[in-house]
Each structure stands twice: as C-alpha cells, then as structure tokens.
Amino acid sequence: MTLDELVDEYRRVGIGPRILGQVREVVRAVARGYDPAIYGGSASWDDGLDDLVQEFGLEVLVGQGQLDYAMLMATDHQHFRRLLARQVRYLLARRRRRTIVDNLIDRAHRMADAPPFRLLGHRSQWCYTLLGKEVTPGRVSEAAARTVAARLAEVPTIRAEPTLRAPAVFSEASLRTILAEVAAAAPCPVAAGDLDRVFSLLLTSWLPSFLKEAEATIASAPAEGLSAEDLAIVEEATVAILSGCPREDQQVLRLKLEGLSDEHIGVRLGLSRPTISKRKRQAMACLEESLAGLRPELRLPVLDQLGARLAALRGGRRDDN
Amino acid sequence: MTTTERSLPDWVEEANRCLRARPLLPPAGGSRRAPEVGDLCVAEPSDRGSADPAIVCVVEVDDDLATVQVALASPDTDLASDAHLLAPAGDTGLPFDLMISTDVTGRLWWLQVERRVGRLGATLAQWLRDACRGGPSAAPAGVRGMPVVGAQDARRGFEAGERRRLAALAADCERAVAGGLRALPLVVDPRLFTGLPRDASGAWAGRLAAVAGELTVAGRSFLPGRAVAAVVEAWDADSSRLDPDLWRAVQPCLERALAAAPAAAGPAVTFEPPRAGQPAWSDDALAETCGVLLEGGARAIRLLTLPSAWSGERLEAPAAAIARGGGRAVQLIRHNLEVNP
The missing domain is CATH 2.30.30.110 (SH3 type barrels.)
Incomplete structure (x- = not known):
C-alpha cells in the first residue's frame, strides 16, 4: 500500500476499500490501548469497535475534515496512519470528556432547581437562569460561551483516578459558581446545550491528560484475543528486547516502529545516516533474536507492546503532527 | 481478505456523499x-x-x-x-x-x-x-x-512541541537572513556581459561600474567561471572610462571564479520563470553555478541580473525566481541592475 494509491482512491471515490481498511486497522490498534468500559461504553472492543470506526469515519474524517487534512499533509503511507491514529486518540479522549460533561449537566440540572437559580422549561428542554433576572429568548453564542469559560478557567478542579469513568471534576461550590457566572453573563436562559459547550471548554486542559493516561496504560493493556499465558510470553519478550537493547538503539527502534525513514530519524536525533544505520542494525539484531523463538501470531503483539513501551518511556509524543 | 466495494458499510456511502458535496483540496x-x-x-x-x-x-x-x-x-x-x-x-x-x-x-x-x-x-x-x-x-x-x-496544564508540552x-x-531561513540581504550569496548573471554591441563602450562602462559597485558591498559573491572571459573583454572595450578602483572590486570575484573547480555532474537546473530568448552559454553557466550552490545547501541567493534576461514574470512576484534541480530548489532574489542598456 502506498500513499499515492490512497490519494488516488480519495480523489476518485472518497472513502473506498483501501482507506476503509487503513481506518479499521488504525482504529483497532489505537483502541486496544484504551479501557473499553471507560472509552467505549462496552465490556470489550469486540462489541464497540464497529461503532467506533463508524463514528470516526463520519464525525472525524468527514464531519471534521480530518481525512482531507491527512491527505493534504501526509508525506508517506506511515505518516498518513500516524495522522489517523492521532485523531482516533482525540476522538477517544472526547468520548471520555463527553461522559464527564453529561454527568456535570445532570448535576447542574438538579442544582438549577433551587435558589439562587430558577429552573425553566421541562424535561429535555430544561434551561435555567438566576432568580429575579430578566431574560430574553435566545441561545448563548459561541463567542460568549468562550468568553465566560475563559473567565472560569481558574475554578479549582478535583483530579481523579484514571479508572473512574465520570469523575466529579468540580465540587458543589465550584459547580454553583460556574452556573451562576454563566447565567449572569447570558442575556437569555441557559440551556443544557449551552452548559455543554462551557463544560467542554472548561475540560480543555483535561483532554491531553486523557491522552496521556491512555498512553501510560497502553503498556499494560492486554492485546485482544490472547490467553493469559500468551500475554505473559509477549510481556517476557518485550522486557527481554528492552533490556537487551542499549538506550541509544532504543531511540532508533522507536522511530523505526513509528515508520520513519533512516533519513528522518537522523534529522530527528541529530545523527548521521551511517550512525542511524549502524544503530538500526544493532536494534534489529536484538529484535530478531527475541522474535525468532516466538509463534508468528505473537510477534505483532510484541511489536505493538514494544512501540507503546518505548513511547511511554520517552514520555509520550504529542509533538509529531 | 481484501475488502471489496460490495462489502463497504452503509455509512461509507453517506460519508462519500458529504465528501463529494464539497470541493477537493488543491493537489x-x-x-x-x-x-x-x-x-x-x-x-x-x-x-x-x-x-x-x-x-x-x-x-x-x-x-x-x-x-x-x-x-x-x-x-x-x-x-x-x-x-x-x-x-x-x-x-x-x-x-x-x-x-x-x-x-x-x-x-x-x-x-x-x-x-x-x-x-x-x-x-x-x-x-x-x-x-x-x-x-x-x-x-x-x-x-x-x-x-x-498552572504548571500542571498538560498543554504546555503540546505547545513546546509546536515550537519545535x-x-x-x-x-534555514532564519539563519540565512539573520545578517540581512547583503549576507546572502550574490551571484552575477552572465547575461550582464552579453547583448551589448562591442562598440557601445559607454554602456559597457556603466554596466561594469554598477556590477563592481554591488560586488564592493556584497558578502560572498559568485561569478560563473565561463563568464570571466566576457567580463575581461567588456572591460577591455573601454577601460579608459573606468575607475581602476572598480577593477580592484571585480578582480577577487574573477579570481575566485577561475580558481573554482568546474561544476562536475551537478543537477540539471531549470528556471522559473524560464530565461528569455534562445538558450545561450550564459544560461548554462548560470545554471551550473546555481547547481553548485544548490548542492552546497544554499536555499536563497541574490542574483544580480537584468529584467530582459527573463521571459515573463512569476505572477505578482517580481523579486523572486526559482532554480530547481535534483529534487531541490533555490530561491533567486533578483536584483535588477539599474543601468541603461
């Protein structure tokens, strides 16, 4: 598969078999590092993967124009896959944020039914304002939502364990402050959709945390379809490669696993191409030795595990757009 | 199993309808x-x-x-x-x-x-x-x-990555322009020494004086080796009108041009916009020099030239031309010589 083939398909039909195949592979590979209960709302990714692929295709690739972006910017096939993978991680992080925001809106609904607030409308159409405030019909504009959210950026938050599906984020007092500020700033009643935007903005700084949490847990996430015994073998082989491979060779191995050419790796590490080539040979020798004794179906999980560990050792990579 | 057109899920058709409804990005x-x-x-x-x-x-x-x-x-x-x-x-x-x-x-x-x-x-x-x-x-x-x-906002790491x-x-550009325009290599277009009648001694004098003036204030300057003879011939056409100090400004450039190794198998260079008129030795000589500079890592040079040396202009870009070769490109910041031909 080459980038030219993917670009050709994109220009002829949009999403065709080739691009869809890449999307499925990338979504599957990325999702495997995330807890399906927290990020997929299902017990396993076997149940949630098709939904995730569809959501990614319709909302992110097409709705948000990210397929166009990847086609515009990708320099080769591997770069294209990296750009997709990055967007899958963002989608999963947004899913997590969605859960937290929904929880906050439920709490806000209950809080808005008591002073100093006045609950208006009913059921799904509820909105609120401050007691005694005169309001005119309308919606909070995007710019107004951003302005009031920026003012609330320093409202303290409660950091939670990554395993909590919908952490509280704001104490009752902080939540009350937010509701009051938003209502005071808005000339109209504040609807759940308006609060949704404000809460999403307030969780902006959490979003990279979700990405980081997931990256940190990738290393311990079990590969799908492997028995406990196989997982132990994969773990053992990964550790053997990491301990047998010098640190400088690991750098090259990590970038190789990310699909970079020797030339790009040289530029990234500030080393000459012959040096990169030498380190690559050493790293590959170490890799081949450990993989040679494994059953073929375990080799890919080892490489996945290795890539995740190396990325986590480096502290995550959010800088390679 | 290879995915076929028939096995595409329904949502893909909906996605493609949306994609077709908007213009594709330019290639x-x-x-x-x-x-x-x-x-x-x-x-x-x-x-x-x-x-x-x-x-x-x-x-x-x-x-x-x-x-x-x-x-x-x-x-x-x-x-x-x-x-x-x-x-x-x-x-x-x-x-x-x-x-x-x-x-x-x-x-x-x-x-x-x-x-x-x-x-x-x-x-x-x-x-x-x-x-x-x-x-x-x-x-x-x-x-x-x-x-x-706060220091804990994880976006700080993202911003650092964006800066890198x-x-x-x-x-490359910031390093090259740190010293301003004069710090860029100056290349003398050999066309400056062609096209004038041999007996137009006043015109030759004016042109040589202008070239020498630029060379006096330039940092690194380059004259294609094949143009040396033309410069000397032009000088001899009416050296009596020229200040000897000007020769002292031109001489080092000529010596460097003669001492430089001939361009050995450099990339074939093309110009955008193309050079005017029929291909001439002066165009080949300039292409060779640009090829050597390209190979040496230059990405922008100043080119002392004449408007008449170029056929057409890059739209709305009178200052810049491009020399491409070997998969690379060098930007030519054209400095048109302000003399009467």
Whole structure:
C-alpha cells in the first residue's frame, strides 16, 4: 500500500476499500490501548469497535475534515496512519470528556432547581437562569460561551483516578459558581446545550491528560484475543528486547516502529545516516533474536507492546503532527 | 481478505456523499504567485525530509528578502489556548477547523509556502496580525481558546512541541537572513556581459561600474567561471572610462571564479520563470553555478541580473525566481541592475 494509491482512491471515490481498511486497522490498534468500559461504553472492543470506526469515519474524517487534512499533509503511507491514529486518540479522549460533561449537566440540572437559580422549561428542554433576572429568548453564542469559560478557567478542579469513568471534576461550590457566572453573563436562559459547550471548554486542559493516561496504560493493556499465558510470553519478550537493547538503539527502534525513514530519524536525533544505520542494525539484531523463538501470531503483539513501551518511556509524543 | 466495494458499510456511502458535496483540496504544486497576508499555506521544509510539513498563516511579507513571517496553524482545536486564534472551516475555505498560534511564529522563504490552500477572512487576519505583534489579548476572547492555567496544564508540552515543529521548518531561513540581504550569496548573471554591441563602450562602462559597485558591498559573491572571459573583454572595450578602483572590486570575484573547480555532474537546473530568448552559454553557466550552490545547501541567493534576461514574470512576484534541480530548489532574489542598456 502506498500513499499515492490512497490519494488516488480519495480523489476518485472518497472513502473506498483501501482507506476503509487503513481506518479499521488504525482504529483497532489505537483502541486496544484504551479501557473499553471507560472509552467505549462496552465490556470489550469486540462489541464497540464497529461503532467506533463508524463514528470516526463520519464525525472525524468527514464531519471534521480530518481525512482531507491527512491527505493534504501526509508525506508517506506511515505518516498518513500516524495522522489517523492521532485523531482516533482525540476522538477517544472526547468520548471520555463527553461522559464527564453529561454527568456535570445532570448535576447542574438538579442544582438549577433551587435558589439562587430558577429552573425553566421541562424535561429535555430544561434551561435555567438566576432568580429575579430578566431574560430574553435566545441561545448563548459561541463567542460568549468562550468568553465566560475563559473567565472560569481558574475554578479549582478535583483530579481523579484514571479508572473512574465520570469523575466529579468540580465540587458543589465550584459547580454553583460556574452556573451562576454563566447565567449572569447570558442575556437569555441557559440551556443544557449551552452548559455543554462551557463544560467542554472548561475540560480543555483535561483532554491531553486523557491522552496521556491512555498512553501510560497502553503498556499494560492486554492485546485482544490472547490467553493469559500468551500475554505473559509477549510481556517476557518485550522486557527481554528492552533490556537487551542499549538506550541509544532504543531511540532508533522507536522511530523505526513509528515508520520513519533512516533519513528522518537522523534529522530527528541529530545523527548521521551511517550512525542511524549502524544503530538500526544493532536494534534489529536484538529484535530478531527475541522474535525468532516466538509463534508468528505473537510477534505483532510484541511489536505493538514494544512501540507503546518505548513511547511511554520517552514520555509520550504529542509533538509529531 | 481484501475488502471489496460490495462489502463497504452503509455509512461509507453517506460519508462519500458529504465528501463529494464539497470541493477537493488543491493537489500538490506551487501556486506561482507571491504570498499575501492571510494566506494559509502548507509550509514545506527547505530540505525534503528534514521536517514534517505544517499549515501556516502568512502574517507579514518581505518583498526584499522574499520571505514571509508566519504563524503556525494546527487542526488540534481541542487543545487551543488563549494564545490561539480559532479559525472555523467556513472562514478559511478549508474543510477543517484550525487554531493559529499567535506566539509560535517564524520566518520562511517564499519557496516554502508556494502551496496555498486557503485564506483567512479579513477580520481574523487583522486580529492575527495584531495578536502576533501586541500579544494574544489584542484579539477578542471569543475567538481564542482556553487559558493555560498552572504548571500542571498538560498543554504546555503540546505547545513546546509546536515550537519545535515550526523551528525545524524556519531554521534555514532564519539563519540565512539573520545578517540581512547583503549576507546572502550574490551571484552575477552572465547575461550582464552579453547583448551589448562591442562598440557601445559607454554602456559597457556603466554596466561594469554598477556590477563592481554591488560586488564592493556584497558578502560572498559568485561569478560563473565561463563568464570571466566576457567580463575581461567588456572591460577591455573601454577601460579608459573606468575607475581602476572598480577593477580592484571585480578582480577577487574573477579570481575566485577561475580558481573554482568546474561544476562536475551537478543537477540539471531549470528556471522559473524560464530565461528569455534562445538558450545561450550564459544560461548554462548560470545554471551550473546555481547547481553548485544548490548542492552546497544554499536555499536563497541574490542574483544580480537584468529584467530582459527573463521571459515573463512569476505572477505578482517580481523579486523572486526559482532554480530547481535534483529534487531541490533555490530561491533567486533578483536584483535588477539599474543601468541603461
């Protein structure tokens, strides 16, 4: 598969078999590092993967124009896959944020039914304002939502364990402050959709945390379809490669696993191409030795595990757009 | 099993209907026009593969140096801080939203931003310029992202990565222009020594005096070796009119040209716009010199030339021409000699 083939398909039909195949592979590979209960709302990714692929295709690739972006910017096939993978991680992080925001809106609904607030409308159409405030019909504009959210950026938050599906984020007092500020700033009643935007903005700084949490847990996430015994073998082989491979060779191995050419790796590490080539040979020798004794179906999980560990050792990579 | 057209899920058809409803992005390739403030371009590295391309927005244009000051743009709008301006897809002509960093800026060659893909609306472009000059608060809070609060905000790491990304693209240009226009290598177009009648001694004197004047103040200067004989012949045409000091300015350049090793199998260089008239030895000589400089890593040079040496102009880009060869390109900042022919 080459980038030219993917670009050709994109220009002829949009999403065709080739691009869809890449999307499925990338979504599957990325999702495997995330807890399906927290990020997929299902017990396993076997149940949630098709939904995730569809959501990614319709909302992110097409709705948000990210397929166009990847086609515009990708320099080769591997770069294209990296750009997709990055967007899958963002989608999963947004899913997590969605859960937290929904929880906050439920709490806000209950809080808005008591002073100093006045609950208006009913059921799904509820909105609120401050007691005694005169309001005119309308919606909070995007710019107004951003302005009031920026003012609330320093409202303290409660950091939670990554395993909590919908952490509280704001104490009752902080939540009350937010509701009051938003209502005071808005000339109209504040609807759940308006609060949704404000809460999403307030969780902006959490979003990279979700990405980081997931990256940190990738290393311990079990590969799908492997028995406990196989997982132990994969773990053992990964550790053997990491301990047998010098640190400088690991750098090259990590970038190789990310699909970079020797030339790009040289530029990234500030080393000459012959040096990169030498380190690559050493790293590959170490890799081949450990993989040679494994059953073929375990080799890919080892490489996945290795890539995740190396990325986590480096502290995550959010800088390679 | 290979996925076939028949096995595509229903949602793909819906996705493709949406994709077909909007124009495709322009294919790769230069736009042959000078950059303008507000342009959104795919910035390419000076050396292929030395950095990943990135979308940038042109904030200022320098016609003399043929450079642009740009702000880095990114589609990761979920991470926007209050130093980012948000540019919705509808305001740019692109199918995706962008955030543009007001504090991650750098200088690029025109050559690096030839691929224009969109344009910022006038109001947003003005806010961006103001924010780049006077700080982000020069733009309304309603078009900016969320402030970065505290040392623990994980977006700090993202911003550091963004700075490295643009720095990798801008390093070559910023290094080269740090000393200003005069610090760039100056190449003398051999066409300056052709085309005048042998007996037009006054014209030769004027032209040689102008060339020598430029060489006096230039840093590194290059004359194609094959042009040395033409220079000497022109000088001899009427040396009585010329100040001997001018010869002292020209002589080192001639000596370097004679001492330089001949261009051995350098890349075949083509010019954009093309050279005027029938191909001549002077065009080959200039191409050889540009090829040597390209191989040596130069990405922008000053070219002492004549308007009549070029057929047509790059649209709206009178200052710049491009020499391409071996998969690389060098920007020629044309300095037209102001003498009567």
